[in-house]
Amino acid sequence: xxxxxxxxxxTPPAPDVIEAVVGALRxxxxxxxxxxxxxxxxxxxxxxxxxxxxxLIGAEPGxxxxxxxxxxxxxxALRGAAExxxxxxxxxxxxxxxxxxxxxxxxxxxxxxxxWTSTLLPVDASGIVAPGALAxxxxxxxxxxxxxxxxxxxxTIQPIADLAAIAHEHGALxxxxxVQSVAKVPVDVRALGVDLLSLSAHKFNGPKGxxxxxxxxxxxxxxxxxxxxxxxxxxxxxxxxxGIAGLGVAARLARAKLPAESTRIAALRDRxxxxxxxxxxxxxxxGDLAARVPNTTNISFDGIEAESLLIALDLEGFxxxxxxxxxxxxxxxxxVLRAMGLPTHRTxxxxxxxxxxxNTDQQVDALLERLPAVVSKLRTLVRR
Amino acid sequence: xxxxxxxxxxxxxxVAAGLLAREGHEVIGLSMQLYDQQQGEVTFGSCCTIDDLHxxxxxxxxxxxxxxxxxxxxxxxxxxxxxxxxxxxxxxxxIPCVHCNGDLKFASLVERAQAFGAEAVATGHYAQVDVDExxxxxxxxxxxxxxxxxxxxxxxxxxxxxxxARFPVGALSKPAVxxxxxxxxxxxxxxxxxxxxxxxxxxxxxxxxxxRAAMPPGAIxxxxxxxxxxxxxxxxxxxxxRKGLGLSTGVPLYVVDIDAASADVTVGPRDALExxxxxxxxxxxxxxxxxxxxxxxxxxxxxxxxxxxxxxxxLPDDRAQVAFDSPQSAITPGQAVVFFDGDEVLGGGWIx
Numbered sequence: 001x002x003x004x005x006x007x008x009x010x011t012p013p014a015p016d017v018i019e020a021v022v023g024a025l026r027x028x029x030x031x032x033x034x035x036x037x038x039x040x041x042x043x044x045x046x047x048x049x050x051x052x053x054x055x056l057i058g059a060e061p062g063x064x065x066x067x068x069x070x071x072x073x074x075x076x077a078l079r080g081a082a083e084x085x086x087x088x089x090x091x092x093x094x095x096x097x098x099x100x101x102x103x104x105x106x107x108x109x110x111x112x113x114x115x116w117t118s119t120l121l122p123v124d125a126s127g128i129v130a131p132g133a134l135a136x137x138x139x140x141x142x143x144x145x146x147x148x149x150x151x152x153x154x155x156t157i158q159p160i161a162d163l164a165a166i167a168h169e170h171g172a173l174x175x176x177x178x179v180q181s182v183a184k185v186p187v188d189v190r191a192l193g194v195d196l197l198s199l200s201a202h203k204f205n206g207p208k209g210x211x212x213x214x215x216x217x218x219x220x221x222x223x224x225x226x227x228x229x230x231x232x233x234x235x236x237x238x239x240x241x242x243g244i245a246g247l248g249v250a251a252r253l254a255r256a257k258l259p260a261e262s263t264r265i266a267a268l269r270d271r272x273x274x275x276x277x278x279x280x281x282x283x284x285x286x287g288d289l290a291a292r293v294p295n296t297t298n299i300s301f302d303g304i305e306a307e308s309l310l311i312a313l314d315l316e317g318f319x320x321x322x323x324x325x326x327x328x329x330x331x332x333x334x335x336v337l338r339a340m341g342l343p344t345h346r347t348x349x350x351x352x353x354x355x356x357x358x359n360t361d362q363q364v365d366a367l368l369e370r371l372p373a374v375v376s377k378l379r380t381l382v383r384r
Numbered sequence: 385x386x387x388x389x390x391x392x393x394x395x396x397x398x399v400a401a402g403l404l405a406r407e408g409h410e411v412i413g414l415s416m417q418l419y420d421q422q423q424g425e426v427t428f429g430s431c432c433t434i435d436d437l438h439x440x441x442x443x444x445x446x447x448x449x450x451x452x453x454x455x456x457x458x459x460x461x462x463x464x465x466x467x468x469x470x471x472x473x474x475x476x477x478x479i480p481c482v483h484c485n486g487d488l489k490f491a492s493l494v495e496r497a498q499a500f501g502a503e504a505v506a507t508g509h510y511a512q513v514d515v516d517e518x519x520x521x522x523x524x525x526x527x528x529x530x531x532x533x534x535x536x537x538x539x540x541x542x543x544x545x546x547x548x549a550r551f552p553v554g555a556l557s558k559p560a561v562x563x564x565x566x567x568x569x570x571x572x573x574x575x576x577x578x579x580x581x582x583x584x585x586x587x588x589x590x591x592x593x594x595x596r597a598a599m600p601p602g603a604i605x606x607x608x609x610x611x612x613x614x615x616x617x618x619x620x621x622x623x624x625x626r627k628g629l630g631l632s633t634g635v636p637l638y639v640v641d642i643d644a645a646s647a648d649v650t651v652g653p654r655d656a657l658e659x660x661x662x663x664x665x666x667x668x669x670x671x672x673x674x675x676x677x678x679x680x681x682x683x684x685x686x687x688x689x690x691x692x693x694x695x696x697x698x699l700p701d702d703r704a705q706v707a708f709d710s711p712q713s714a715i716t717p718g719q720a721v722v723f724f725d726g727d728e729v730l731g732g733g734w735i736x
Contacts, residue, residue, distance in 0.1 A: 307454060307455060308454070308499060311452045312500055314452075315500055377499050378499045381495050381496075381498050381499040382496060382499050
């Protein structure tokens with residue numbers, strides 16, 4: 001048996017999604033910009049997907065720009081807003097939280113390289129950004145604030161509405177990377193009060209290579225992917241029609257399943273978490289227990305290198321992750337856990353279990369049955 | 385049997401994994417990440433660079449086995465790199481590969497392997513292990529290909545380590561290994577052999593050591609103590625070295641002695657390099673038991689040295705004296721002396 005507990009890295013595409021992707025490849029190969037029948041059919045797929053994506057986040061279809069994924073959406077948001085700010089005036093300060101995904105952190109660094117200043121907001125011990133910290137960091141120079149909705153490693157949900165209000169008081173744009181929250185919790189762009197929001201299809205049973213940036217009407221960002229007049233001049237390049245069609249189907253499925261599925265997943269996650277804490281000594285959960293997405297738990301195992309536990313579990317048939325998939329192969333302690341002020345050993349011995357559609361009670365039972373022996377073997381045999 | 389293969393990304397360890405998989409074993413490929421690939425200091429190396437990790441992963445994919453990268457940066461720094469720097473700073477000429485084998489592959493990697501439920505660890509070394517029917521002890525033997533034999537680098541292995549060690553290419557010649565690689569469809573079939581030391585480019589070890597240790601300048605003297613020139617640190621020299629001395633003399637001069645305490649480098653004519661005895665420390669006897677009496681053997685004083693007949697006299701504290709039948713040139717402190725009886729490695733130690 002193999003069980004997949006790494007849904008924050010990616011998710012298996014739903015059967016209907018696969019059908020939609022294959023169907024688009026096979027039957028609707030036209031260029032959506034073409035005038036003829038073939039183009040119209042492809043364009044119809046885009047329109048339909050745009051509507052589905054908009055419905056999932058409480059938005060208007062016309063404000064959705066399709067991208068190649070979350071990273072491109074984050075880049076488009078930050079670089080596009082920065083270019084607009086540079087054209088409009090003298091604001092050159094960007095604020096982000098210290099626990100952002102690399103897509104945001106490294107884009108902030110890129111802005112700093114071209115003359116911007118930046119501030120990384122601290123988080124508290126449970127991984128939450130305090131609105132007061134943002135208020136203190138705002139300056140008249142601040143053009144952009146970017147704080148993720150849910151964190152990929154620990155799943156904590158940030159008080160986005162409060163943070164966005166503070167940014168707006170100071171005349172700054174607010175972006176949120178909602179890649180890890182969309183389809184896990186209700187996401188409504190108006191309730192959040194943000195200007196820009198990134199999402200990614202493959203995190204909710206859609207295909208890889210498709211994502212979107214929602215841009216509030218009136219928010220000024222400059223297109224950074226220059227080319228043809230695609231996506232209303234906001235992103236050049238022929239659209240990835242199969243991927244976007246899959247995104248649309250995944251968005252509809254997610255919206256239909258969200259309330260019931262998130263309750264089921266939360267119960268499963270809680271059982272997994274409680275089971276690990278009860279059966280394995282020297283374990284502790286990282287991050288806020290209440291303000292978090294229902295599918296994620298991040299657990300530290302004393303006296304263990306996370307890397308070894310991950311491999312041992314994989315050999316037992318359980319796919320988990322250390323921190324984020326992007327940091328595999330490095331010994332860098334998790335920047336998220338470090339920002340929470342955890343001691344070094346706990347930033348290097350944590351495992352992320354992230355659940356999703358396919359997970360069952362039986363899989364959680366199997367994991368809980370094998371895990372104690374795997375952990376004790378590692379604790380006995382591997383000297384740190 | 386579940387077997388972990390240490391995969392460097394080279395042809396030998398890739399074929400080792402393929403051979404074991406073909407025999408029906410459950411093979412798990414592990415590659416060691418030994419230094420921070422993002423720091424850029426190590427861009428040239430010949431083993432375990434980021435490209436090599438990709439090669440290892442591709443080979444594992446072709447063979448159809450799982451592959452993982454384990455991070456041994458801290459252990460590599462602690463056991464291999466810092467020893468390398470310390471030895472050069474002490475005027476000796478280290479062989480880091482032996483530590484990497486003994487302290488990483490056959491120690492840390494074996495621990496991981498056991499934790500992952502594996503019974504053995506295989507590498508791509510050209511060496512062989514068998515059991516002596518009479519004594520029931522493991523024997524370490526040369527690889528079948530005399531050009532590639534790497535048993536010299538494995539003399540520190542214990543009986544317990546040999547019990548878990550597998551050298552699947554040890555019975556093959558290098559051309560046969562490449563032929564196997566082609567048959568398996570491995571992209572590394574034609575990859576060049578790794579050379580020298582993986583974490584330092586050839587000839588650049590003085591800069592590497594100089595960055596990590598304060599090396600005082602000193603004098604180059606003849607055997608009578610007369611100053612012939614100056615130098616910028618004893619780590620730039622090895623016994624027998626002729627080039628790079630910066631001296632203009634009629635006769636060719638060679639480094640015959642290095643004294644780190646005084647920073648003196650002594651040079652002399654070629655025949656001054658000859659010695660017929662040496663002592664070695666931290667001697668390991670493969671059988672696990674120190675012989676009760678002197679042993680006749682062929683002793684090798686560096687990897688590319690034709691071993692010479694000698695008498696090995698065990699001394700207290702895991703030391704030994706090696707008395708060669710005829711003088712040997714450039715016996716170099718820090719290198720390993722390894723004792724062979726025919727194809728069998730009896731043991732070895734570190735030259736004082």
